[in-house]
Amino acid sequence: MGRTTSARHTTTVQPSSGWVAMRFGELWDYRELFYFLTWRDIKVRYKQTALGAAWAVLQPVLTMIVFSVFFGKLAGIPSGDVPYPVFAFAALVPWTFFASAIALAGNSLVEQERILAKVYFPRLIVPTAAVLASLVDFGIAFVVLLGLMLVYGIVPSAALLVLPFLVLLAAATALAVGLWLSALNVKYRDIRYAIPFAVQLWLFISPVAYPSSLVPEPWDAVYGINPMAGVIDGFRWALLGAEPPGATLAISVLVTGGLLAGGLLYFRRMERSFADIV
Amino acid sequence: MTDVAVRAVRLGKLYRVGERQPYNTIRDVITASARARLRRLGRPSNGSAHDPSTEAKSMWALRDVSLELREGEALGIIGRNGSGKSTLLKILSRITEPTEGHAVISGRVGSLLEVGTGFHPELTGRENISLNGAILGMPRADIQRKFDEIVSFAGIERYIDTPVKRYSTGMHARLAFAVAAHLEPDILIVDEVLAVGDAEFQKRCMGKMGDAARSGRTVLFVSHNMAAIESLCSRTIWLEGGRCAADGTSSEVISRYLATCLSVLSDHVWPEPELAPGNDRVRIRRARVRPEQGEPEDQISVATPFVIEFEYWNMREGARLNLSLHVYNEHGVIVFNAIPTEELVWHGRPFPRGLFRDTCHVPANLLNEGVHRIELLVVADSCHVIHRMEDILVFEVRDIDDSRDGWYERRVGAVRPRLAWETEHLVAIDSTASGDA
Numbered sequence: 001m002g003r004t005t006s007a008r009h010t011t012t013v014q015p016s017s018g019w020v021a022m023r024f025g026e027l028w029d030y031r032e033l034f035y036f037l038t039w040r041d042i043k044v045r046y047k048q049t050a051l052g053a054a055w056a057v058l059q060p061v062l063t064m065i066v067f068s069v070f071f072g073k074l075a076g077i078p079s080g081d082v083p084y085p086v087f088a089f090a091a092l093v094p095w096t097f098f099a100s101a102i103a104l105a106g107n108s109l110v111e112q113e114r115i116l117a118k119v120y121f122p123r124l125i126v127p128t129a130a131v132l133a134s135l136v137d138f139g140i141a142f143v144v145l146l147g148l149m150l151v152y153g154i155v156p157s158a159a160l161l162v163l164p165f166l167v168l169l170a171a172a173t174a175l176a177v178g179l180w181l182s183a184l185n186v187k188y189r190d191i192r193y194a195i196p197f198a199v200q201l202w203l204f205i206s207p208v209a210y211p212s213s214l215v216p217e218p219w220d221a222v223y224g225i226n227p228m229a230g231v232i233d234g235f236r237w238a239l240l241g242a243e244p245p246g247a248t249l250a251i252s253v254l255v256t257g258g259l260l261a262g263g264l265l266y267f268r269r270m271e272r273s274f275a276d277i278v
Numbered sequence: 279m280t281d282v283a284v285r286a287v288r289l290g291k292l293y294r295v296g297e298r299q300p301y302n303t304i305r306d307v308i309t310a311s312a313r314a315r316l317r318r319l320g321r322p323s324n325g326s327a328h329d330p331s332t333e334a335k336s337m338w339a340l341r342d343v344s345l346e347l348r349e350g351e352a353l354g355i356i357g358r359n360g361s362g363k364s365t366l367l368k369i370l371s372r373i374t375e376p377t378e379g380h381a382v383i384s385g386r387v388g389s390l391l392e393v394g395t396g397f398h399p400e401l402t403g404r405e406n407i408s409l410n411g412a413i414l415g416m417p418r419a420d421i422q423r424k425f426d427e428i429v430s431f432a433g434i435e436r437y438i439d440t441p442v443k444r445y446s447t448g449m450h451a452r453l454a455f456a457v458a459a460h461l462e463p464d465i466l467i468v469d470e471v472l473a474v475g476d477a478e479f480q481k482r483c484m485g486k487m488g489d490a491a492r493s494g495r496t497v498l499f500v501s502h503n504m505a506a507i508e509s510l511c512s513r514t515i516w517l518e519g520g521r522c523a524a525d526g527t528s529s530e531v532i533s534r535y536l537a538t539c540l541s542v543l544s545d546h547v548w549p550e551p552e553l554a555p556g557n558d559r560v561r562i563r564r565a566r567v568r569p570e571q572g573e574p575e576d577q578i579s580v581a582t583p584f585v586i587e588f589e590y591w592n593m594r595e596g597a598r599l600n601l602s603l604h605v606y607n608e609h610g611v612i613v614f615n616a617i618p619t620e621e622l623v624w625h626g627r628p629f630p631r632g633l634f635r636d637t638c639h640v641p642a643n644l645l646n647e648g649v650h651r652i653e654l655l656v657v658a659d660s661c662h663v664i665h666r667m668e669d670i671l672v673f674e675v676r677d678i679d680d681s682r683d684g685w686y687e688r689r690v691g692a693v694r695p696r697l698a699w700e701t702e703h704l705v706a707i708d709s710t711a712s713g714d715a
Contacts, residue, residue, distance in 0.1 A: 011387075013372055014380035036412035040398060040405075047400045047441075115396045119389070119413055120372035275374045276293065 016272060026122050034125050041104070041133035056137035057144050060092040067092075071209045080211060082240045086152050090239050091208040091232045093141045094170045098228055099199045101134035101171070105178025106195045109274065110185050116274050123271045124264075127182045131175045138167075149239065159238045166234040173227040173256045179263030183270040186277055207232050212248065224251030227259070283465055283496040284347040284370065288379035291340040291365050291520075339365040340520045343379075347498070349464075352491040354511035354528055355500045356535055362520040363500045367467050370498065385464025385496070388414060399443035403434055403453055406442050410457045424460045431482070432456035459486045465496040484510075504532050505677050536577065536674055544673045545574070551591050559597065559664050560656045563589040563633060567652075567673045570639065579678045580647055580694055586616075586638040586671065588654065596628040597658055601636050604653040605645075613645060613692045617657075626660075646694040647677040 027034070046052040064085055071077045072084030079087035105127035109116065112126055149156070185191035206228040207214075215223045223229050224245075230252020233245035340362040347353055355363050368374045370381060371389045396413040397406050407428055411421040429435055432452040434445075442450060468487060484506065491497045491510050501507050507514060507528060514528040516535045524531045545566035548554035554561040568574040570583040578584050592599060603616040616638050618625050624634075651672050656665040 009386075010382060010384045011372070012380060012382050013369060013376060015376055015378060032418050033412045033415075036409050040401065040409050043405065044398055044400050115413060116373075118373065119396070119415075120387075121413070121415070272375050275368070 023122065027124060030121050030125060033121055034129060037125060037129035038132045041130055042136050045133065053137075053140055056140040060089060060096045060141050061144065063092050063096075064089045067209050077210050078214075080213075080236075080240075080242055082154060082242075083152055086148055086154060086240060087211075087236070088209065089145055089148055090235050091206075093138065093145050094166070094231050094235050095203065095206060095208050095228065096141060097134055097138035098170055098174050098231070099203070100137060101131045101174035102177045102181060103195050103199065104134055105130040105174065106181030106185055107192060108178075109182040110189070110192065113186075123274060124179075124267060127178045127267075128175060131171055131178055134174070135171065145239070154240060156239050157241050159241070159244070161238075162234065163238045166231055166238060169227070169234070169253060169256060170231045172260055173231065173252075176256055176260035176263045179267045180259075183263075183267045186270065186274055202226075202228065211236075211242075212245075213243070221247045221251060224248035225255055227252040227256040230256075281349045282346055282382075283349040283351070283385055284345070284381065284383050284498075286343060286345050286370070286379065286381040289340055289343045289366070289369055289376045289381060290338060290378040291362075291369060291374065292336050292377040293339050294336045338520050340369070340376075340517075343517070343520075343522050345515060345522070345525065347496060349385075349496055350494040351513060352497040352499065352511040354507035354514035354532075355498060355517065356502070356504070356507060356514055356532065357517035357523075361517040363517055364469060365520075366517065367469055367498065367500060371467050383465065386415060387465045387467060388416075388458070388461035388463025389467035389469070397442055397450070397454060400441055402441055403429075403438045403445070406453070407457055410454070411461075414458060414461055415463070416457075416461055420462070428453075428456045428460050431459065455483055459483065462490075462495075465498070466490050467498045469500045504536065508532055536676065544568075544671060546670065554591075555667055556590070556656075556665055559593050559658065560599065561591040561593065562654075562665075562667070562670075563591060565589075565652075565654065565670050567671050577676050578673060579676045580645065581642050581678055582675075583642045584640050586640065586652065587635065589633060589635045590656070591633055592629045592631055595631050598626065598660070599629050599634075599664075600625060600657050600660065602655040602657050602663075603638060604655070606651045606653065607646065607692055608649045611692050613650070643696040644693055645675045646689060646691055647675050649674045 049055055051058065067088045068085045072079065072088065077084070108126045108130040109123065116123065116126075181191055181195060205226055212220065212223060212229055212233050224247060230245055230249040233242070234249055236242040237244050339360075343362070343366060345353075355366065357363050365374070367389065369376045370383065371387050396410050398409065401409065407425060408418075408421055412418070429438055432449070432455070434449055434453055437445065437449065442453070445453070466487075487497070487499070488510055497511070499507060499511055511528050513526065514524075514531040515522055516524040516531050524534055545564075545568075546562075547564045548562060551561045551563070554563060556562050564587070566574070566587050567578070568585060568587070569576045569578055570585055576582075586603060588601060590601075600618055605613045605616070607613050618636060618638075621636075649672060651669045654665075654667045654670045655663050658664045
């Protein structure tokens with residue numbers, strides 16, 4: 001047989017005490033599984049639905065149309081120098097990514113419970129793969145956004161260069177929230193029902209339908225505690241040439257960092273008992 | 279490096295009963311904490327902080343288990359249900375963490391605990407092979423190299439690009455096993471998965487596992503099938519109540535294990551009638567199971583005629599008594615109910631006070647292998663149950679090699695009769711004329 005005796009690695013199984021070490025190196029050993037789980041989440045998503053990838057476009061586009069009619073036209077919400085449809089769509093693209101990523105990640109562990117009870121691999125892979133899979137939808141919707149900007153003749157400034165960082169921030173925020181939700185979901189099955197509701201509320205406290213400039217002076221920094229406010233303001237700055245979000249963005253980065261660190265610790269701590277609970 | 283594949287030192291796993299509950303909801307948590315608070319309000323002066331009712335009950339599923347397994351060794355693990363076999367495998371395959379102790383494992387662990395899990399119904403057979411392989415820890419290059427072998431082992435060539443949701447149960451199980459069987463880990467862990475699939479397939483599975491053991495792979499095999507363990511594993515450990523009760527050569531450990539199954543309840547004597555089970559109408563004096571011939575403690579196999587014997591005191595003059603036996607197999611199925619209708623001397627006649635003995639003769643080739651339990655009912659006037667005893671006797675019917683005919687897995691069914699059977703060759707097919715008939 002082709003097995004080599006030399007490259008055999010040794011594993012030690014023992015009770016972990018207190019806060020668990022992160023074992024990021026182990027994630028690298030399981031990179032193929034990472035790839036396959038992400039690939040599966042993408043594939044299944046497009047296979048199960050009749051419209052497939054069209055959903056990635058339809059969802060933000062239809063929301064944009066509704067927002068444009070009711071908030072842009074009828075309510076007369078200001079959108080700065082850019083037409084309301086582009087203004088809303090530039091926010092809906094990262095928002096839709098965030099909303100679907102936390103829903104997918106939040107339910108990921110519970111949906112994989114049979115595997116969790118029977119095979120070992122770093123559990124962190126499961127919600128992370130869900131977030132990564134949602135990036136595909138984001139990519140498709142982003143192309144539509146670029147098309148829309150072309151139609152309205154909007155040329156982004158040099159601020160466009162921060163966009164990759166903003167995407168990373170959105171993904172990190174989604175992962176942070178996803179880690180908390182997925183781990184809590186194993187213990188408390190209420191979370192499954194709470195997620196859609198939380199997403200809905202979160203939409204209204206994020207500057208998707210309105211500009212964050214509507215928030216009065218002393219509160220705009222506090223507003224950055226919602227990391228999606230920083231992400232969305234950042235998107236409008238990078239793509240549409242809006243005001244740079246400054247303090248809001250800085251606070252969002254800090255909050256996401258804290259949320260992610262806490263989420264990782266909590267997830268690792270809960271990980272030990274996942275197989276015993278599910 | 280030494281050639282030790284697994285070294286486990288004093289492994290233990292404590293389960294809190296609460297942890298094993300399927301899940302909580304936030305509401306449960308809130309109501310529980312509110313209740314605890316109310317209770318505290320009820321007796322505020324009480325200084326003791328510990329409320330015994332809120333303290334989680336816990337049990338050791340595994341305790342103090344140490345073992346060392348050399349590379350290439352095949353280890354059988356036996357024990358009753360709940361003795362910790364599966365917990366041990368789960369710890370060694372890292373699914374769950376031990377509460378105490380540690381284990382050092384050198385090499386890649388693959389387990390057949392998970393046959394069929396990780397399949398996604400929407401994906402095709404081809405896609406699921408890649409995915410399942412990755413989940414089970416097979417390197418991608420290995421999956422590609424063994425792809426054709428897996429497909430033909432499962433016998434699903436024609437359906438490889440069909441979503442798995444359209445597969446029959448059998449096809450699904452065959453594909454799942456095929457992937458798992460081609461894992462080729464350094465250490466293979468198997469937990470009685472062989473119940474899946476049809477007969478032909480089971481044979482191939484056992485063959486594959488035998489190959490793994492013989493080709494120098496380290497194997498841990500949990501089963502209730504003693505014949506399979508004895509033929510595949512040279513060494514066996516026996517777990518009892520989460521602890522290691524014996525560790526040695528398979529034949530030795532298995533016969534010790536079976537001996538306890540056998541002797542525990544196969545002969546009961548209550549010499550003093552006042553202390554014997556029963557009531558003012560009947561008292562049991564003795565109950566036992568023994569082979570029809572030979573020593574009473576000889577093991578009973580599927581080919582052994584045996585007797586079930588009861589001695590009892592009839593306490594009332596003129597009672598019309600009869601015994602009724604329910605024989606259960608280990609699945610809790612009543613295999614048969616025996617009543618003495620064929621008994622010619624006393625059946626249906628009034629019994630004087632005194633000691634009686636009933637002997638029920640069970641022919642060979644009736645019961646299947648496995649542990650059987652007997653429930654005794656004492657009936658008066660053919661209609662009133664005046665005394666009933668569950669599990670008055672527990673005995674094991676062993677398998678014997680020659681009746682298995684090369685078949686590893688246990689024969690299914692509650693009974694295992696040897697039946698007269700004829701096969702006749704009725705018409706020969708002419709090989710030249712078979713083109714169109």
